[in-house]
Amino acid sequence: MLSIQNLTKIYDGKVLALDNVSFEVNKGEFLAIIGLSGSGKSTLLRCINRLIEPTSGQIIWNNLSITTSSQEEMRFIRRKIGMVFQHFNLVSRSKVITNVLSGRLGYINPTLSLINRFPQSDVELAIKQLERVGIADQAYKRADELSGGQQQRVGVARAMMQDPEMILADEPVASLDPVLAHSIMQYLEKLNKEEGVTILCSLHFLDLVHEYADRAIALNQGKLMFDGVPTEIDDKKFKNIYGQEAKRVG
Amino acid sequence: MHKQKPLVRSIILGIVILIGMIIYGYGFNVTKVNFETTRSEKRLTQLSRIMRALAHPSIFVYEKEENKADVPIYLPCPKDSLPDYSPNKSGPYLVLTPKCAGPGETIYIEGYNLWPNTKGPINFVAFSGVNLTIGHLHTDANGYFNAKVQLPKRKPVDEAQMIRAISRRNIGNPRFSDVAISTWEKIIETVFLALLATTFGTMLAIPISFLAARNLMSDQKASLTNIAFSIISWPFGIIVGIRLSSLVDNILKKYFTDNNLVWNILGSVIGLTIIWFTIKTLFVSPTKDTNKNKTKYFHTISIILIALTSICTILICANLAITVGQSLIEPLGPIGFMGNFMSQLGDVINMIMPISVGLVTGGALSFVCGKISYHISNKMSPIMISITHTSSAIVAGTVIGAIIGNTIEWFYQLDNQIYTLIWPMIIGAIIGLIISVRTSPKYNMPIGYVSYYIVRTLLNATRSIEPLVMVIVFVVWVGIGPFAGSLALALHTIAALAKLYSEQVESIAPGPLEAVRATGANRLQTIVYAVIPQIIPPYISFTMYRWDINVRMSTIIGFAGGGGIGFLLQQNINLLDYRAASVQMLAIAIVVATMDYISAVIREKFV
Incomplete structure (x- = not known):
């Protein structure tokens, strides 16, 4: 279970990105995070695995305090939290398989990993994960030779390699077309339903939220505006989240 | 407006x-x-002489044979009648008009039956046997020539002296001149000098470039107490490390003497095996168990043991390399240099061992102390925390002051401890106190930025000194020759490349970096998996470019005693042997142009 209490992030002492945000996520939940660009969605997700240091507040996960963990404890926590990014964040000059294998870096012998040695079992697992997302035949290509949709599947496979208890997905489908978007969302849904992985996913399109999420929270200028079932978002709440000028699309 | x-x-x-x-x-x-000098006739003749010499690089020479014709001459004309002289007209002979003359006068020489279409000098052979070249001949198709020569202004002698015409012709095929051969040797030396300098420079520039990259360093933060503990433990660790490695070295020397081959081989094999297995089994990634104290102690002790084993093994391997290398020089014959290479590598390891063990121990100790301070400060009462905070900062300031003072003492030999020890320590302590008062114990100092700026400043300072100047210091240290040159070039390469590299690191895409960090990778893993793949192409390109620069630089580094072709070029210029100098200039031009081309091709492939 993930519990976020009074989380605040101020960049460089000036820009308020998260303003006293508190909520809880149950194990096995599919939580959508919605809000305008710049509303603090990415900051929130990155604070959870401390890629960004929160200014104040607490994050507690499985009775471990993420906010006060040391760097080493943080590695131990991070390897159980997979992350999927909007721009895939693959190492474009490395092979697909290396990108997927890098999901195991928190587990394997650090010294040997420096000379690119992975246990055979991990290599097999990587191929298996690539099979699950349907691109096992691309394993030995360079990552930048793949199309956008394929690259995001590599991103999902990398997160799956971590054997995660939770996946943070930062607008995973924002740079994909609607068909690809659904296929990526389906992989996440499958992980959520079949393996009980908790998923926190920031999304732009409300139809995707309605289709895949169990619950949604909404941020506006760093403040938590909404926390509930997606179907509860009526026109009034919608305007609260997206501003008075906004119109529904899709 | x-x-x-x-x-x-x-x-x-x-x-x-x-x-x-x-x-x-x-x-x-x-x-x-002064444009008048450019028109002066004397200088113009000199200019054309030099330009012609430069246009005739003495690359090829022929074996020559000579054909001589002598004629007696009286200088001045004798008072009584001139003795008769009738040359043998079947061979080459000379006819003078007039037959005798005073010193400094001009006479007319005709020569017959010399080799056709040849050149050669016309010499005045003085009574003492001294040869003076007074003119040049150029025979026609019949072996005939005529020339006007001025007789030398010499002391009058009664006896007959001689004028000798020599025609020379080439025999056999041309062969490379000595100048060409030595130029070839030196240009090879030059290219390899540049290669070594680039290689060593690159090897050191890569890790330094990470320290000088803003995006890698900016998130490095630590509390003041933590930093202070690290600073205090660094010098201590270095001293301990150097002592330790010399101690191990001495113990090893007793059992693994240079000629005990079997022991050396056995030692290195066993050592390497132990290290390999420990790395495989011990350095596994953190599990829940690692937080238990028992495993922690076990871990620490094994790390210390493995470190000791590594020191022993590396030293044994180095000794082995020296022994084997030395004994291979003779039997390998023409590739005996590989034996020398091996033993030199062993020697380098021997040499840098104390320093690196010192640095590693210092680093490890400061890491451990930083850790300890972190843990203590989590358990202490607020008052104790601020006491530790202040006192550690003061002690750290004192230590830095003492180090700076000692450096000043080493350079300027002031021999006054009040200025070189006491005052720096007091000032350091005061600065430490001020910093500790101005910061709260919880505040995380941007230590990454500090080291970033320090490294940057050092690099810029080093880069601003030309290798041609640096080589002077190295010549004093290791003697005149290519070794000094490569050290100077390597040092400059480190500074220049580290800066270029670090700018490349700063411009990499941050996305993969955070993705790899998010998987729980540690700092080194992040660098290996997210940074290095992104910087390989620019690194290769810059390294090639630097090799190119180093080749150009190494052609003139010999001017300052750094070996390579510059030494030869300078020598020939000083000896006014422009035809030889021309060979070297030509060689430099060819090599630089070739390097330019090759590096351009390789860089194109990678960028």
Whole structure:
């Protein structure tokens, strides 16, 4: 279970990105995070695995305090939290398989990993994960030779390699077309339903939220505006989240 | 903007032109511009002589044979009648008109039956046997020549002296001149000098470039107490490390003497095996168990043991390399240099071992102390925390002060401990106190930025000194020759490349970096998996470019004693042997142009 209490992030002492945000996520939940660009969605997700240091507040996960963990404890926590990014964040000059294998870096012998040695079992697992997302035949290509949709599947496979208890997905489908978007969302849904992985996913399109999420929270200028079932978002709440000028699309 | 009056504008323009004239006038004066010298006849002949010599690089030489014709000459004409002289007309002979003359007078020489279409000198062979070249001959198709020569102004001698015409012709095929052969040797030396300098420079520049990259360093933060503990433990660790490695070395020397091959081989094999297995089994990634104290102690002790084993093994391997290398020089014959290479590598390891063990121990100790301070400060009462905070900062300041003081003492030998030890320590302590008062114990200092700026400053300072100047220091240290040159070039390469590299690191895409960090990778893993793949192409490109620069630089580093072709070139210029110098210039031009081309091709492939 993930519990976020009074989380605040101020960049460089000036820009308020998260303003006293508190909520809880149950194990096995599919939580959508919605809000305008710049509303603090990415900051929130990155604070959870401390890629960004929160200014104040607490994050507690499985009775471990993420906010006060040391760097080493943080590695131990991070390897159980997979992350999927909007721009895939693959190492474009490395092979697909290396990108997927890098999901195991928190587990394997650090010294040997420096000379690119992975246990055979991990290599097999990587191929298996690539099979699950349907691109096992691309394993030995360079990552930048793949199309956008394929690259995001590599991103999902990398997160799956971590054997995660939770996946943070930062607008995973924002740079994909609607068909690809659904296929990526389906992989996440499958992980959520079949393996009980908790998923926190920031999304732009409300139809995707309605289709895949169990619950949604909404941020506006760093403040938590909404926390509930997606179907509860009526026109009034919608305007609260997206501003008075906004119109529904899709 | 209002329009200026035409008069004002003209005056301003006039003043500007006047100032320009003054500036250039003074410039001409300072640089001693004198176009008259360029037209002076004497200098023009010298110029054409040099240009012609440069255009005739003495690359090829022929074996020569000579054909001589002698004729007696009286200088001056004898008082009584001239003795008869009738040459043997079947061979080469000379006819003088007139047959005798006073010193400094001009006579007319004709030669017959010399080799056709040949050249050679006309010599005056003095009574003492001294040869003076007084002219040159150029025979026609019949072996005939005529020339006007001026007789030397010498002391009058009664006896007959001689004029000798020599015609020379080439026999056999051309062969490379000695100049060409030595130039070839030196240009090879030059290219390899540049190669070694680039390689060593690159090897050291890569890790330094990470320290000088803002995006890798900016998130490095630590509390003041933590930093202070690290600073205090660094010098201590270095001293301990150096002591330790010399101690191990001495113990090893007793059992693994240089000629005990079997022991050396056995030692290195066993050592390497132990290290390999420990790395495989011990350095597994953190599990829940690692937080238990028992495993922690076990871990720490094994790390210390493995470190000791590594020191022993590396030293044994180095000894082995020296022994084997030395004994291979003879039997390998023409590739005996590989034996020397091996033993030199062993020697390098032996040499840098104490320093690196010192640095590693220092680093490890400071890491451990930082850790301890972190844990203590989590358990202490607030008052104790601030006491530790302040006192550790003061002690750290004192330590830095003492180090700076010692450095000053080493350079300037002031021999006054009040200035070189006491005052720096007091000042350091005061600065430490001020910093500790101004920061709260919880505040995380941006230590990454501090080291970033320190590294940057050092790099910029080193880069601003030309290798041609650096080599002077190295020549004093290791003697005149290519070794000094490569050290100087390597040092400059480190500074220049580290800066270029670090700028490449700063421009990498941050996305993959955070993705790899998010998987729980540690700092080194992040660098290996997210940074290095992104920087390989620019690194290769910059390294090639640097090799190119180093080749060019190494052609002149010999001017300052750094070996390579520059040494030969300077020598020949000083000896006024322009035909030889021309060979070296040609060689430099060819090598630089080739390098330019090759590096361009390789860089194109990678970028």
